[in-house]
Amino acid sequence: MHDGSGRIVVQQLTKQFGAVVAVQNLSFVVEPGSVTGFLGPNGAGKTTTLRMLLGLVKPTAGSALINGVPFGGLGHPARVVGAVLEAQGFHPSRSARDHLRVYGAAIGVDDMRADHVLGLVGLAAAGNRSAGGFSLGMKQRLALATALLGDPQILVLDEPANGLDPEGIAWLRQFLQSYARAGRTVLISSHLLAEVEQTVDQVVIISHGQTRYNGPLENLRRSQASRVLVQPSDANGLMTALRAAEIYNVEALPDGRLAIGGVEAKQVADLALKAGVSVYGIEEERVNLEQLYFAMTNGQYQAAGPNQYGPPPGGGFGGPPGGGYQQQPGFPPSGGFPQQQPPSGGFPQQQYPPQQPGYPPPGGQQPPGYPPQQGYQPPQGFQQPGPGGFGGNA
C-alpha cells in the first residue's frame, strides 16, 4: 500500500517512442503543501512524464512513484491522485452530470458527489448540458471536477490554463493554492512560466527531457543576474577605472553606454566619481524570470542561424500578442535578452549563452520580488520559434 505522504518521486525516468527519446533520465521530487510548476517548452516531455506518473504510459526505464508506489499499486488511485490531462476526452452527448456519475460510480463515491464537484468548479448550472457543447474552458472545468471526484490528496494538471479566460485562471490559481495550503500536493505543467508564476511555489524546469532546475521559485528569483547600464561622459575613462577595480565584465553598447555585469549601480557610480567621469544615466537591468527560463530551456529545436522566420503570419507562433514587447530585426531569436529599452541595439549574448550548463548563474544579488520593468511586459505567449514550439500541445 502507499504511504500517504503525498509525495511524488520521479527517478531517472526515461521514455523512448521508437527512435525518439521523449524523456531522458529525469529525476525530481514534488512535496505536499505547495503548488509545484512543471515547466518546459512544448515537446520537452512534460506530458509524457505526467502520463508515466499516472500509469498511462509505460516508462522505458526508471520509476515514477506516488506515495512511494507506482500508480498501478495505489489500489484506489482516484482517491489518491486526480488528474486533468490534455486530450482527455468526454463523450460529446453525455451530460456533464452523467459523465461525473459514470466515473463517480467507478471510483465508488456517492452520486451526490457529482453535483458537489460541479458546484466546486462553477458548472452547477451546466450539469445537464452535454459535454460536446462545452467551450474549452468549460471542458477544463469539467475535467477538474472529474479529478476532484475522489477527493484526492494529489492533483496533477497538464496545462490547466489552456482555454480558461482570465477570470477562470484567477479562480484556478486561488483554488490550487488553497488546495495546497490544506497540505495536499498540486503539480501543474505549463510551457509558460509567466502563466503559472503567480500560482506556483516550487518549480521543476525541464528541457530536452532532462531536469534543468528543481527547487523553490524564490531561489530562482534570487539567482537573477543583473547588469548595470551606464551612460558616462567618458567611456574609456570609466572603463579604465573599472579595470583598475578588477571589473572586467564590461561591454560597450552601440548607443555609447556601457553594460557592466556582476556589479551594483552604486559601485559603478562611486568608481565613476573617483575617476572623474560624469554619469548621465545609470540603471540596473534585471533579467526577469521569463528570460532565465528561456535561457534554461532554449535550444531544443533551435535553428542554426538567426531567426529564419519572418514576423508572425497573423496568429502564428512567436511574437507576443499585444504587450510592449516587440521583436526587432536582428534580435536573436532565443538565448539573448528580450530588449527592455527599445533604442539600444541587440545585446550580444555572451553573458547568457543558450543552455548554459549549471544554470542559474551565480552572483546577482537581486532582492526578492518581481519588479515590473520599464515598459517590458512578460512576453505572454512568446514561444521559442522552432518546429516543435507552435502550441503543439494545445
Added chain:
Amino acid sequence: MGNLIKAEFRKILTTKMWWALLIPAVLLAFGYAFALGKGVTSIGDFIKNDGTLQKAGVNVDNISIGVFALSRSINITSVFPMLFGALGLSSELHRRTITTTFLTASSRAAVLSAKAVVYVLWGLIYGVIISGMVAAGTAAATGGNYLPDAGGFILILLAGVIECLLWTLLGLGFGALLGSPIGSVLILAIYAIAVEPVLDLVLHNTVAGILPNGAADGVTGATAGQILIDQLQSLAHSPLAQVMGPDNWNAFLFSIRAAAGGIGALDWWASGLVFLGWAMLFFGIGLFRNHTRDIT
C-alpha cells in the same frame, strides 16, 4: 469490480448507442423473420397443395420448415450486437475517455474484466430481444404453421442468444485490438458480408464452418438443421444415414444446414465451440493489447 461494472453500465445507458443499434436490430429481426416466414409458408402451402407428399403419407404440417426463417433471421440480425461490441472499447480509445477510465480504476485488468462482464450481459440482452423478435416475426408470418414444437423452438432461440452474445464479445475484442471504431465496424461488416462468403466459395465450403462467421451461423444453422433432420428421421422407417450412405448423408446435412443459413456448418455444439474460440481469441488479444498500450 462491482463499481466498475456499475460505471460501465452507466456509460452505456447515458448515451444513445445502445438503442440506436437496438431499434434497427428489432426492426430487422422482425421484418426479416416475417418475410422469410411468409416465404416458407408459401413453399409449405405449395407442397401441401401439390399433394404428392400427402399421398406418400407425409404430413407436411409436421415438417417445420419455419426453422429456416428463425435461424437465418437471427444470423442476419446478429450483426447489431457485433457492432455494439465493436464500439465498446474502441470508441473509448477514439474519444480518449479511456484516459479517465483507466485513471479511475484500480487496474486496467479490472476495467477490461468489467467491460467483459457488462458486454456479456448486453450480448444476452440483445440476444434475447433479437431472438424474441425473430420468433414473433416468424410466428406472425406463418400463423403458427411449419414451426417446431416448443422444445425445438426454444433451442433455436437459445442458439440465437448464444450467437449474439459471442458476436458481442468478438466485436469488443476486435474493436479493442484495432482501437478505431470506424475501422473495426467496417472491417467486421465487410468481412462478414463479403470476405467470408467469397472464401466459402473459393474454398469449396470445406473451411466455412470453422471461420468466424461460418461458425457463428453454424450455431443456429446446425441447430435448426438438427431439428428438421430429427423430424424427417421420425417420419422414415429406417435410419436415414444408413439408407443414404455416408456421402449422400453428408451432402444432405450440408444442404439442410446451408438452407438454414449455416453453410458448411459443423454440428451445432462444435460450431459453438469454434465460434467461442474465435471470440475468445480476439477478445484475449484485444484486451492484452490494451493492458499494455501506452495511452498518449
